[in-house]
Amino acid sequence: MNEQQAIVEVKNLSVSFGGSKVVKDVSFTVRAGECLALVGESGSGKSVTARSLLGLAGPGSTVTAETLTVAGQDGRSLSQRSWRTLRGKEVGFILQDALTSLDPLRTVGKEIDDSLRLHTRASGATRATRVMELLEAVGLDDPERRAGQRSGELSGGMRQRALIAAAIALDPQLIIADEPTTALDATIAASIMDLLGTLRQAGSGVLLISHDLAAVAKVADTIAVMQAGHIVERGTRDQIFHDPQHPYTRALLAAVPAGKPRFVKLSPTEEASSQVHTRDSEQKVTAAEDAGGEAGAVVRPVLSARKLSKSFAKGKHATFMAIKDVSFELLPGRTLGVVGESGSGKTTTARIVLGLLAPDAGAVELFDEPWSSAREVDRRSRRSQLGAIYQDPLSSFDPRLSVGSLLADAVSFGATRNPRSHAARITELLQMVGLDAEMSGRNPATLSGGQRQRLAIARALAPQPRVLICDEPVSALDVSVQAQVLDLLDELQQRLGLSYVFISHDLSVVRHMSDDVLVMRAGQVVESGATERIFTSPRHDYTRALLAASPLVGTQESGGGL
Amino acid sequence: MSTSTALTPRAPSLLGASVRWLLGKLMGGIFVLWAVATAIFFGIRMIPGDPAEAIMGGPGSQASAEALAAARAHYGLDQPLIVQYGRQLKQLALGDLGTSYSLKSPVVEVLGELVPPTLILASLALLVAWMMALALAVFSTRSGVLASAVASGLEIVSAAVPHFWLASVLIMVFSSMLGWLPPVSTNTAAGLVLPVFTLALPLAGFLGQVMRDTMMEAQRSAFALSARARGESETGILLRHSLRHAALPGISLSGWALGSLLSGAVVVESIFARPGLGRSLLSAVTARDIPLVTGVALLSAAAYVVIMTVSDIVERLADPRIKQS
Amino acid sequence: MRQLFRVLAAVVLLFFILAAIAPNLLAPFDPLAIDPAAAFSSPSAGHVLGTDESGRDIYSRIIHGARPSLLIGAMATAIGLGIALVLGTIAGFGGRWLDFGIGRILEVLFALPGLLLALVFIALAGPGVTTTVIAVGITAAPGYARIIRGQILTLRSSPMVEAATVLGRSRFHVLRVHILPNALAPIGVLATLGLGQAILWAASLSFLGLGSPPPTPEWGAMLSAGRTYLSLAWWMTFFPGMAIVLVAAAATVLGRSTKFGGVR
Amino acid sequence: TTENSADDGTPVTGGTLVYASGDAEPSCLDPHVGGNYPQALVASQYLETLYTKDAEGKLIPWLAEDSTVSEDGLTRSVKIRDGISFTDGTALDAAAVKANFEHLLDPNTASSTGYLALGKIASMTAVDARTLELKLKTPDNSLLESFSMPWVAIESPTALKRSQEENCAAPVGTGAFKIASWKKQEAVNLVRNEGYVRPVASSTHEGPAYLDAITWRFIPDAATRYAALQSGEVQVIDNAQPDAIATATKTATLKHLDAPRPGASNRIELNSSKAPFNDPKTREAFVHAVNVNASIDSLFFGTAKRSYSPLSSVEPLAYSDDSLFDYDPAKAAELLDAAGWTERDTEGYRIKDGQRFSLTFPVSTSQSIPAEQSIFEQMQATAKDSGIEIKINLLDLSSWYGDLAKNNYNLVSAPYTKVGPSVLSILFHSDSTIPAPSGYFANHSQVKNPALDALLTTAGSTKDEAERKDLYTKAQKLVLEGYYLLPLYDQQNHFLYSDKLKNVGATTAVASPLFFDAWLSN
Numbered sequence A: 001m002n003e004q005q006a007i008v009e010v011k012n013l014s015v016s017f018g019g020s021k022v023v024k025d026v027s028f029t030v031r032a033g034e035c036l037a038l039v040g041e042s043g044s045g046k047s048v049t050a051r052s053l054l055g056l057a058g059p060g061s062t063v064t065a066e067t068l069t070v071a072g073q074d075g076r077s078l079s080q081r082s083w084r085t086l087r088g089k090e091v092g093f094i095l096q097d098a099l100t101s102l103d104p105l106r107t108v109g110k111e112i113d114d115s116l117r118l119h120t121r122a123s124g125a126t127r128a129t130r131v132m133e134l135l136e137a138v139g140l141d142d143p144e145r146r147a148g149q150r151s152g153e154l155s156g157g158m159r160q161r162a163l164i165a166a167a168i169a170l171d172p173q174l175i176i177a178d179e180p181t182t183a184l185d186a187t188i189a190a191s192i193m194d195l196l197g198t199l200r201q202a203g204s205g206v207l208l209i210s211h212d213l214a215a216v217a218k219v220a221d222t223i224a225v226m227q228a229g230h231i232v233e234r235g236t237r238d239q240i241f242h243d244p245q246h247p248y249t250r251a252l253l254a255a256v257p258a259g260k261p262r263f264v265k266l267s268p269t270e271e272a273s274s275q276v277h278t279r280d281s282e283q284k285v286t287a288a289e290d291a292g293g294e295a296g297a298v299v300r301p302v303l304s305a306r307k308l309s310k311s312f313a314k315g316k317h318a319t320f321m322a323i324k325d326v327s328f329e330l331l332p333g334r335t336l337g338v339v340g341e342s343g344s345g346k347t348t349t350a351r352i353v354l355g356l357l358a359p360d361a362g363a364v365e366l367f368d369e370p371w372s373s374a375r376e377v378d379r380r381s382r383r384s385q386l387g388a389i390y391q392d393p394l395s396s397f398d399p400r401l402s403v404g405s406l407l408a409d410a411v412s413f414g415a416t417r418n419p420r421s422h423a424a425r426i427t428e429l430l431q432m433v434g435l436d437a438e439m440s441g442r443n444p445a446t447l448s449g450g451q452r453q454r455l456a457i458a459r460a461l462a463p464q465p466r467v468l469i470c471d472e473p474v475s476a477l478d479v480s481v482q483a484q485v486l487d488l489l490d491e492l493q494q495r496l497g498l499s500y501v502f503i504s505h506d507l508s509v510v511r512h513m514s515d516d517v518l519v520m521r522a523g524q525v526v527e528s529g530a531t532e533r534i535f536t537s538p539r540h541d542y543t544r545a546l547l548a549a550s551p552l553v554g555t556q557e558s559g560g561g562l
Numbered sequence B: 001m002s003t004s005t006a007l008t009p010r011a012p013s014l015l016g017a018s019v020r021w022l023l024g025k026l027m028g029g030i031f032v033l034w035a036v037a038t039a040i041f042f043g044i045r046m047i048p049g050d051p052a053e054a055i056m057g058g059p060g061s062q063a064s065a066e067a068l069a070a071a072r073a074h075y076g077l078d079q080p081l082i083v084q085y086g087r088q089l090k091q092l093a094l095g096d097l098g099t100s101y102s103l104k105s106p107v108v109e110v111l112g113e114l115v116p117p118t119l120i121l122a123s124l125a126l127l128v129a130w131m132m133a134l135a136l137a138v139f140s141t142r143s144g145v146l147a148s149a150v151a152s153g154l155e156i157v158s159a160a161v162p163h164f165w166l167a168s169v170l171i172m173v174f175s176s177m178l179g180w181l182p183p184v185s186t187n188t189a190a191g192l193v194l195p196v197f198t199l200a201l202p203l204a205g206f207l208g209q210v211m212r213d214t215m216m217e218a219q220r221s222a223f224a225l226s227a228r229a230r231g232e233s234e235t236g237i238l239l240r241h242s243l244r245h246a247a248l249p250g251i252s253l254s255g256w257a258l259g260s261l262l263s264g265a266v267v268v269e270s271i272f273a274r275p276g277l278g279r280s281l282l283s284a285v286t287a288r289d290i291p292l293v294t295g296v297a298l299l300s301a302a303a304y305v306v307i308m309t310v311s312d313i314v315e316r317l318a319d320p321r322i323k324q325s
Numbered sequence C: 001m002r003q004l005f006r007v008l009a010a011v012v013l014l015f016f017i018l019a020a021i022a023p024n025l026l027a028p029f030d031p032l033a034i035d036p037a038a039a040f041s042s043p044s045a046g047h048v049l050g051t052d053e054s055g056r057d058i059y060s061r062i063i064h065g066a067r068p069s070l071l072i073g074a075m076a077t078a079i080g081l082g083i084a085l086v087l088g089t090i091a092g093f094g095g096r097w098l099d100f101g102i103g104r105i106l107e108v109l110f111a112l113p114g115l116l117l118a119l120v121f122i123a124l125a126g127p128g129v130t131t132t133v134i135a136v137g138i139t140a141a142p143g144y145a146r147i148i149r150g151q152i153l154t155l156r157s158s159p160m161v162e163a164a165t166v167l168g169r170s171r172f173h174v175l176r177v178h179i180l181p182n183a184l185a186p187i188g189v190l191a192t193l194g195l196g197q198a199i200l201w202a203a204s205l206s207f208l209g210l211g212s213p214p215p216t217p218e219w220g221a222m223l224s225a226g227r228t229y230l231s232l233a234w235w236m237t238f239f240p241g242m243a244i245v246l247v248a249a250a251a252t253v254l255g256r257s258t259k260f261g262g263v264r
Numbered sequence D: 001t002t003e004n005s006a007d008d009g010t011p012v013t014g015g016t017l018v019y020a021s022g023d024a025e026p027s028c029l030d031p032h033v034g035g036n037y038p039q040a041l042v043a044s045q046y047l048e049t050l051y052t053k054d055a056e057g058k059l060i061p062w063l064a065e066d067s068t069v070s071e072d073g074l075t076r077s078v079k080i081r082d083g084i085s086f087t088d089g090t091a092l093d094a095a096a097v098k099a100n101f102e103h104l105l106d107p108n109t110a111s112s113t114g115y116l117a118l119g120k121i122a123s124m125t126a127v128d129a130r131t132l133e134l135k136l137k138t139p140d141n142s143l144l145e146s147f148s149m150p151w152v153a154i155e156s157p158t159a160l161k162r163s164q165e166e167n168c169a170a171p172v173g174t175g176a177f178k179i180a181s182w183k184k185q186e187a188v189n190l191v192r193n194e195g196y197v198r199p200v201a202s203s204t205h206e207g208p209a210y211l212d213a214i215t216w217r218f219i220p221d222a223a224t225r226y227a228a229l230q231s232g233e234v235q236v237i238d239n240a241q242p243d244a245i246a247t248a249t250k251t252a253t254l255k256h257l258d259a260p261r262p263g264a265s266n267r268i269e270l271n272s273s274k275a276p277f278n279d280p281k282t283r284e285a286f287v288h289a290v291n292v293n294a295s296i297d298s299l300f301f302g303t304a305k306r307s308y309s310p311l312s313s314v315e316p317l318a319y320s321d322d323s324l325f326d327y328d329p330a331k332a333a334e335l336l337d338a339a340g341w342t343e344r345d346t347e348g349y350r351i352k353d354g355q356r357f358s359l360t361f362p363v364s365t366s367q368s369i370p371a372e373q374s375i376f377e378q379m380q381a382t383a384k385d386s387g388i389e390i391k392i393n394l395l396d397l398s399s400w401y402g403d404l405a406k407n408n409y410n411l412v413s414a415p416y417t418k419v420g421p422s423v424l425s426i427l428f429h430s431d432s433t434i435p436a437p438s439g440y441f442a443n444h445s446q447v448k449n450p451a452l453d454a455l456l457t458t459a460g461s462t463k464d465e466a467e468r469k470d471l472y473t474k475a476q477k478l479v480l481e482g483y484y485l486l487p488l489y490d491q492q493n494h495f496l497y498s499d500k501l502k503n504v505g506a507t508t509a510v511a512s513p514l515f516f517d518a519w520l521s522n
């Protein structure tokens, strides 16, 4: 195959829904054996662009282009019928929503077989053999059994692989992969990226879409940065990473926490964006004193967990150890990062610490007093010392309450939900997290993701806690929004002397945020220690594997100089 | 990965689980039957009216005191309530439903005669309702906004039509005016058309609303888009994906539908003069025929339990998302 | 298109609600005034929807019938929801055994044919508007209770409740402030959907001769009275039937549109 | 109008007649058990009576040949006809009739109508094979009339020996048809009695019936029933609605048979045992406050004639007085004022001592046809103008009887069918105010008048036909003038049938149709 052959050629593609134009004069080319990455924040038009290449921009869309050639066909004048022969056969499409892109009522085998059935005349038996091959090719164990299962019985990574198998069934010239690794563990994500790399090497063109610049760094040859429907910058990987031209590209790169030391601002502000704040020693002392020790004396932990274990019933008889012998200490004014793959017990630990779940064994102490063993009635008065922030803030808000009411409730310890009674304090809180006081009357559902997380933080701060448990507080956010929230947490910690337990599966985020790190696997702590030590000289194999899988975490070279 | 270690020998435990699940259902079913029997026993006895009188030919019978006493003794109605209750439970446990006061024949026999016609009526109605609902759902998903609005309007209106009104209108139009269909024939297929449609139409409207929503949702879903991206045609998506999804809520509603069919059968069987459970339920309550009321209630409760279990099983088979709980 | 449906439905309901509040504003005749000489007149300028067997104006009767009919529908729904709320709350919040017990009770109520419940109750209490209301209400209750219980159970394990607990709120506070109000949110929808069904049920009871006593111009009663004369005077049953269908359909349209539009 | 045309052509043998009854399906096909009109209707096809009435309403012997009574009226001997056997082969004789009477009088049979009719029998002996001698407690001049009622029909004594359950399912008689099967809630299937020998005197032929079979269906819904007749699925329907009759008479293919029932007229009884109707003035006022004629005119389309008598128009001894029952609100007002009901409450109803003039009117939905319910509603509306409130309670039959037993009514409408004027004793004798153990009593107006009792007793036992007539007339005058009842019209008994069915019109003494002479043209 000719290296230079263009599989996709797009010139001035515009897509609009109703009156609003969401893709504006986009042009790009994908050649055989080449990987083009389309990056940009949420809503910038990446998915719509990709869907337009298959004539699936969506109901109510208007697509115009000077050139729209896909696998040698002019997409501007294709009949539905011809589109259908193109889809699946010449172009394989891996949709953004991996978890819901397989029909939950059909077996995986059937779904993969679809492309074969639709585009070839092969017999059932031949197709069945091919399905097995494909499942094996994408690295699924026990293909016979997998083919007979339905998506509900598969984990997220398996589903993603099955989708890829369906997309590559007929060796398409072009593979479009829309966010193929969101919501996947670092280790699994890495193997999926590897798989795409293999396919590219086999001669397919790949259009890779992501909102995370860092994530595409390994595979992409060329990167196009999209913002608000436009491609604002395009270049080779090296050009983009080392010599970004457009301010938006720079902001995007700055927002990547990977390799940035603690307290470095990730989001652009008026103050020098790359200024390094060293720890304010005065404040540290204050925090330590608050915790009850004199300066220089032994600093007592604000929170300590000793040998926590918890198991859940699994079926009628079996039980399942979610966590086992988890111990840690959280010192005043410091952040303890918790990392580990999905299901490793991070949330379970957090819930025990929050007193939402009683441990089977072990105990939690808060400010040197028994916490997990205390009765809820006695705990209630002490709960203001401990706050929490979750991955999905919206679902933790009462949907009937406005922003102001939510805060009023928190400020008044549940006595009232009338925002006027604590107007001053509410305004103060909103300002503290960088929200406009005007927002008091809005419903949280109308806020953006970043704003919601700020509101969640404001609410957690309302009772003036000393410790915050943050369970994946930024996982659902865009890199740039994530950067703002992380900056906010940093700033609050310095101003208020808070202590954080910070849970995330994203190693670069944890590294950026934490003083100490706890690495968990299958319910157990495999390694713990000071952040730098863990990341520079990991002792446990699992930690090493985790680090290797994470893009840009171990490699200082790409981001450090920015 | 950790999943492989979690793999235990599957087959036996799965089988064990299913058996346990079925056993649980069975116990639950028995409990429901017991409770229904108890509720009916005490409920009916609270209604004014002497059961002995019902035995002696119904209200207004000028039965003599001796005759009434004889009847009471014969049916054990002279004993304390709790004794009667105990005896009834014992009889029921042995499968003896007693003898109908008004029909003077064993309830089991009466039910044996009445079940088939009602079963035929109800199952045909359910079938027709399903077909109409699916047809309407398919039609409206395939043919644009206007058609969808028309279909939705049709569904909502049919779900809002009282059975007896519909029956009357159908009889007037198709029997009296057009003369196409007989209003009361019990033995011919033609005679089933009107009663079945009377029962099916409101149900179809109801099912249609639910099914169409699910179907529309499936059409818009990521997996449908994914299938389109594989080159699947719209018809293929409908047949291979959306229809299955639309069927699910229908299955889970079938227990409810059964209840509504039995209540509807009271009206339909009365109007179309069909023999059946619904009509006899009505006359049994009016006649204070306690054994027959109990029989019908137990039967329909049992049917409800069975249908719910079956629809549960079907749902589990069709939809792996439902985990055993 | 949906919007148009919704507007039409709202107009229909508002019209009948107005009729229920101030029937004299809309009805030209006394709904009870008989005029045997004018019996069975077909719709005409004088009687727009015709007259019934006693020469009463059908249009006026439908207008005046809005109050008892809607009242039956609304009260029955309210009773059903009331019972459901109590049962649902206890089940959803009262611990495992209570939940189990009430779950069983609901299952039993479900297994009993609704009409049997209604018939036995009417036989117990004697027919009448109040009885109809209660009979229809208890028939509808298990369905509502199941939904409310599910709602409460979902809410109880929701992140929202967890967040409130972390903030130090008591169980009772959480129930009162967060769970109940949110569990009640779909009740508005249920109530609108239920209204139509309750009116249909009441009509069925009228057909069985166990509905509102005469001369109440309740729609179900008019419908079943008019059915006798279907071939002679179709308007006697057609128009009351239309009123029932219109209200039930309008309530459904509104109920469903709020379900999908409003609350998340 | 009875259509009994001779020019229907030559009778054809064969065919199955489908009859659709609007009455409730009997729970027992043996009219001895209980004894209501639906049972009489179907039983007339397979059971016969000792006496019957001819087309002119004259009592004639049927299974009996003759009957004599002793001078003191206390001994009655009945001669049984020879050569007749039941369809199970048992021969009809005096012993068989005795067995029937014993069956009726046995409390275990739970007969109500038949039991009352034979209530005066003290003992009986089968003197010989064909003569039955009855000893009476008191003279009873209505006994032969009672013998003409299907509730006292004669069944095979062999069959009666079976369990009640079996006998209820298939009683055995001497009729022109016999029971082949009974599918509950669907139909009683009757087939021709091939050995039939003794038709009524007025029949047009002898030997077995023309029809092969009769399917006796139960179609409770009036509209459906009429639609079934229209569509040709059934050939005869009963309980035809007035409007349907009116339409049918204009339809060439449908015919109408009007056969008013004997016994009481259709009437509303005024409960004189409690306020406000314990004051005769209020009863009179009520009667003048309601406009029955206007209702009957508009609701019955000329199919029902207003009655002014306690007795049916087919009863020769019926006495009417139309001057008593005119609609006269002014007079009603005068009477009410005189009775002290002078004040009015906010709703316009009259009150006295703080009590509203309010009348409770339980209505059985299964006994009152819709047109009748409409009359009640219209009465309710007109009575309101005079300040009288009527509360209509629609009830199922059990609850309706319950209300009567609890004396929880001021007005009530209850049909009563019986052959002969002796029905007056059942309805107005003070003995009839004493409830049976089940709570039932027939004297709903609760008249307790010794003079009336004496009249009725003497009228029931006198041998002198003229005296009987005179006494019954006096009794009727008494109840009419005492405003114990408001007569409406004859008990409705309307049949509609297809013109394919010929020679319809013969009825029994209680006006149930007989299909012995009928035949189906093709």
Ligand SMILES: Nc1ncnc2c1ncn2[C@@H]1O[C@H](COP(=O)(O)OP(=O)(O)OP(=O)(O)O)[C@@H](O)[C@H]1O
Residues within 6 Å of the ligand: A017, A022, A040, A041, A042, A043, A044, A045, A046, A047, A048, A049, A057, A058, A059, A060, A096, A211
């Ligand atoms: N079917 C549609 N109808 C109307 N608007 C749409 C439709 N699909 C997408 N849009 C809009 O087009 C814009 C671009 O959406 P698109 O899905 O391409 O974003 P994206 O860059 O893929 O974002 P993300 O990273 O969140 O996936 C958004 O504003 C979106 O709301």
Ligand SMILES: Nc1ncnc2c1ncn2[C@@H]1O[C@H](COP(=O)(O)OP(=O)(O)OP(=O)(O)O)[C@@H](O)[C@H]1O
Residues within 6 Å of the ligand: A312, A313, A321, A322, A340, A341, A342, A343, A344, A345, A346, A347, A348, A349, A505
């Ligand atoms: N209430 C529960 N009942 C049964 N099993 C549970 C329960 N909560 C958690 N588990 C199980 O415990 C294990 C640990 O779950 P946990 O949510 O703590 O993991 P996690 O590390 O937070 O994962 P993720 O990164 O996906 O959020 C999982 O296998 C989960 O399925």
Ligand SMILES: [Mg+2]
Residues within 6 Å of the ligand: A046, A047, A048, A096, A178
């Ligand atoms: Mg996207």
Ligand SMILES: [Mg+2]
Residues within 6 Å of the ligand: A346, A347, A348, A471
């Ligand atoms: Mg978690």
